[in-house]
Amino acid sequence: MEPDIANKYVNAAAYELISDHGFSILKINADKPACALVEKRGERLEVVFFDFEVSLTSYIEGLLPGLMRFMDTTGCRKADLSAIHVGAKDEPGADHSTYSSSSRLQIAEIRVDLDRSAVIGSSGNETVDGVLKKLSDSRVLDEYRPKDLEAEVPKRTRKKPVPMVTYAILSVNFILWMLMTMAGGSTNSSVLIRFGAMYSPLIAQGQYWRLVTPMFLHVGLVHLSFNSYALYQLGSLSEIIFGRVKFIIIYFAAGLCGSVSSFLFTKAVSAGASGAIFGLLGALLYFGKARPGVLNRGFIGNIATIIGINLFIGFTYPGIDNFAHIGGLAGGYAASMVILKYSDWR
Numbered sequence: 001m002e003p004d005i006a007n008k009y010v011n012a013a014a015y016e017l018i019s020d021h022g023f024s025i026l027k028i029n030a031d032k033p034a035c036a037l038v039e040k041r042g043e044r045l046e047v048v049f050f051d052f053e054v055s056l057t058s059y060i061e062g063l064l065p066g067l068m069r070f071m072d073t074t075g076c077r078k079a080d081l082s083a084i085h086v087g088a089k090d091e092p093g094a095d096h097s098t099y100s101s102s103s104r105l106q107i108a109e110i111r112v113d114l115d116r117s118a119v120i121g122s123s124g125n126e127t128v129d130g131v132l133k134k135l136s137d138s139r140v141l142d143e144y145r146p147k148d149l150e151a152e153v154p155k156r157t158r159k160k161p162v163p164m165v166t167y168a169i170l171s172v173n174f175i176l177w178m179l180m181t182m183a184g185g186s187t188n189s190s191v192l193i194r195f196g197a198m199y200s201p202l203i204a205q206g207q208y209w210r211l212v213t214p215m216f217l218h219v220g221l222v223h224l225s226f227n228s229y230a231l232y233q234l235g236s237l238s239e240i241i242f243g244r245v246k247f248i249i250i251y252f253a254a255g256l257c258g259s260v261s262s263f264l265f266t267k268a269v270s271a272g273a274s275g276a277i278f279g280l281l282g283a284l285l286y287f288g289k290a291r292p293g294v295l296n297r298g299f300i301g302n303i304a305t306i307i308g309i310n311l312f313i314g315f316t317y318p319g320i321d322n323f324a325h326i327g328g329l330a331g332g333y334a335a336s337m338v339i340l341k342y343s344d345w346r
Contacts, residue, residue: 005138008141009086048081108123161240169216173216193269215255250279258327262327266323274328276332
């Protein structure tokens with residue numbers, strides 16, 4: 001069999017899966033120039049991997065770390081990988097079947113024999129199997145002209161995940177700041193208290209909802225602007241990594257821990273999302289420790305530096321509720337630990 005025919009087959013199969021069935025190109029290891037496609041279905045990935053080797057078992061094992069990192073960053077618990085040998089000859093005793101490489105990965109090995117127009121094995125996906133079978137007939141490939149696969153990726157697969165929860169929180173924060181401004185000013189203590197700011201004497205009297213509402217209130221435009229920028233940066237990343245539901249859990253757990261810490265150690269009127277934002281820093285810090293390789297070391301080092309600098313500023317300058325920062329940091333770190341260790345996630 002001519003190598004050009006095998007290349008043409010891979011290009012044709014990849015083109016059809018991309019253009020007609022919503023797959024996109026998966027790039028997890030530039031050192032291994034094989035064609036891999038991926039389709040995300042909720043929290044599960046469908047991966048199709050083409051190569052011309054006799055056996056892909058060892059080859060796939062080399063790709064697993066990169067694939068696992070990709071699964072972590074896209075919020076996928078499991079993946080079905082179809083390893084497709086194009087034009088390779090069967091080894092004695094070769095078993096083209098599905099097996100589990102780990103609790104998160106199922107691998108199906110398939111061989112395409114273009115000389116005999118045969119597909120040996122099954123991916124378990126009728127769409128993928130149908131495309132492989134149809135194109136295994138060399139007559140189908142005679143008139144085929146190779147395509148630029150990058151140009152055929154549907155636009156919807158190129159879009160980055162939209163951190164909707166982060167945007168919603170930012171919107172609520174801004175709306176409440178506007179309402180406080182119109183009610184007499186967001187720096188006015190009486191206005192802040194009326195809208196639900198942290199004030200320990202009132203919490204002690206039973207207004208426990210004030211442990212939550214301060215997360216959405218800000219004292220002045222500068223305070224709102226700084227926290228909004230930090231929330232946009234950290235919230236967007238955290239929501240993509242943890243997923244929306246777990247991001248909400250981490251954000252509110254951190255904010256609540258920050259409020260409780262502030263209630264226990266301060267008596268002043270206070271407000272702001274900084275406790276929850278510090279919680280996101282704590283969550284990312286633990287994530288980097290628990291999932292090494294997903295976030296690079298430089299990024300984790302930057303997070304640790306940001307935490308240290310901000311805590312130092314909080315202890316140095318008056319008027320900053322550093323107890324809320326410390327409580328939020330601890331709450332976010334702990335929430336991330338519980339999610340990563342004890343939930344059915346990743």
